[in-house]
Amino acid sequence: MKTNTEILTEWMNRKASKWKANGFKMFMGYPDAWWDRWTVVCTTGHVSNMVVKSEVHGSLCMECGCKCVIIAPPRTSERFIMSMLNGKRLRPAS
Numbered sequence: 363m364k365t366n367t368e369i370l371t372e373w374m375n376r377k378a379s380k381w382k383a384n385g386f387k388m389f390m391g392y393p394d395a396w397w398d399r400w401t402v403v404c405t406t407g408h409v410s411n412m413v414v415k416s417e418v419h420g421s422l423c424m425e426c427g428c429k430c431v432i433i434a435p436p437r438t439s440e441r442f443i444m445s446m447l448n449g450k451r452l453r454p455a456s
């Protein structure tokens with residue numbers, strides 16, 4: 363059973379490799395455009411443009427305090443993230 367962090371990170375990395383293959387400029391493993399529209403999702407599925415910075419735990423969700431990871435625009439709806447985390451069938455992220 364994968365953790366939510368693993369599911370999100372794998373999804374994001376798959377998308378990042380596609381962007382890279384299409385010639386987009388990358389920074390720290392992710393396309394520049396993602397950093398321009400910096401968006402995070404926490405491991406329970408909240409989407410936000412703000413985090414609480416913690417020296418020990420890194421970036422934390424403003425709503426629930428869970429760990430956050432960067433995610434790609436344009437798939438930033440909480441509904442999409444929640445269904446992915448709940449294992450519902452989704453069309454493959456393009």
Ligand SMILES: [Zn+2]
Pocket residue numbers: 404405406407408423424425426427428
């Ligand atoms: Zn949260």
